[in-house]
Amino acid sequence: MALLIKNARVFAPKDLGVKDVLMAGEQILAVGENLAPNLPDLETIDAKGMILTPGFFDQHIHVTGGGGEGGPATRTPEIVLSELIACGTTSVVGVSGTDFTTRSIPNLLAKVRALKAEGVSAWMYTSNYRCPPTLLTDSIGNDLFFVPEVLGVKIALGDHRSSFPDTQTVMSILADIRVGAMLAGKIGFLHIHTGNIPGSFDIYKEIVGRGFPIRHIRPTHCGRIRHVFDSAVEFALAGGWIDITTGASCCFDHPARAVVEALEAGVDPTHITLSTDGHGSVPRFNEKGEMIGLGVGGVEGNLKEVKRLIAEFGMPIEKAITFISSNVAQALGLPGQGVVEKGACANACLFTEDLELKGVVSRGRVMMRDGEIIVKGTFEY
Numbered sequence: 001m002a003l004l005i006k007n008a009r010v011f012a013p014k015d016l017g018v019k020d021v022l023m024a025g026e027q028i029l030a031v032g033e034n035l036a037p038n039l040p041d042l043e044t045i046d047a048k049g050m051i052l053t054p055g056f057f058d059q060h061i062h063v064t065g066g067g068g069e070g071g072p073a074t075r076t077p078e079i080v081l082s083e084l085i086a087c088g089t090t091s092v093v094g095v096s097g098t099d100f101t102t103r104s105i106p107n108l109l110a111k112v113r114a115l116k117a118e119g120v121s122a123w124m125y126t127s128n129y130r131c132p133p134t135l136l137t138d139s140i141g142n143d144l145f146f147v148p149e150v151l152g153v154k155i156a157l158g159d160h161r162s163s164f165p166d167t168q169t170v171m172s173i174l175a176d177i178r179v180g181a182m183l184a185g186k187i188g189f190l191h192i193h194t195g196n197i198p199g200s201f202d203i204y205k206e207i208v209g210r211g212f213p214i215r216h217i218r219p220t221h222c223g224r225i226r227h228v229f230d231s232a233v234e235f236a237l238a239g240g241w242i243d244i245t246t247g248a249s250c251c252f253d254h255p256a257r258a259v260v261e262a263l264e265a266g267v268d269p270t271h272i273t274l275s276t277d278g279h280g281s282v283p284r285f286n287e288k289g290e291m292i293g294l295g296v297g298g299v300e301g302n303l304k305e306v307k308r309l310i311a312e313f314g315m316p317i318e319k320a321i322t323f324i325s326s327n328v329a330q331a332l333g334l335p336g337q338g339v340v341e342k343g344a345c346a347n348a349c350l351f352t353e354d355l356e357l358k359g360v361v362s363r364g365r366v367m368m369r370d371g372e373i374i375v376k377g378t379f380e381y
């Protein structure tokens, strides 16, 4: 099956002007002008007047559901495919959260594989908030080596739900990730849920100061509270990557403002990413740490905040979309993702000029056409 999208204004994310994009199988074969391939079963979409971007990449999303902090009735539901397609998300990294009892890591792997079978690209982090990490095998290295979907390990730091590991423990986990990933031919990341309690960035500072490469340390929820944001900016100025949550955990009036402030502080734009925290619960605690309410995190936050960067902050489209496409893919060392170029994974979004999402292609398959989702998940009717 081949697909030719003609006459779209292509943002790769770089603005390439009006181009045709040819896809076949799961790859982009060509991006050029007046492409006229002679292929059997070629479907052509005329996208004149439309904007084409990469498919979007959400690197912190609770695909199996999260929550549970208020007992069994507060466990959030699993994600279904159409929720992702509805906001142009074609690539995800699934994570676990607080619940280490009822949310197993094999269950997360099964859901990641189910989403792949349904048509998107998906990876995961082993473990959850706990330390020592909850693994699929007997070691971090084996998880990285034997499971292609595993990009690294998740923990929580500075959160009242975390295990409060000390610096040496965090460094040992990082060392296991680094060496395990070397053997597996990956980069290997420690993806860190950052809570409100100060100190986690001091741990990174000490570890990096002792000579450990900063690229393996990946804090998220970096906009959640002012002191975390300020430490995150400092961490990014020292060469680190920071992830800002768009669905919850943000102390700014909008997450887009956190991006703008980080840029104004001089952070390398390619070291900033956005993720939704979709389908996590959004618990609210009082000052005693008691939960007083909760909701389910949406998965549309990334697209919403990128639109805000463009509409309210006047950011060019080609820059605004990097935070949910190429930056994420580059940061994770997944070169075929988050870009529209020859040889890349055949993902794309089509928008009207006023940025209304009308089309989504994931791994070469049209998932949304004329604003209608045409490929649904297994149990969506």
Ligand SMILES: [Zn+2]
Binding pocket: 060, 062, 095, 097, 277, 280
């Ligand atoms: Zn989360």
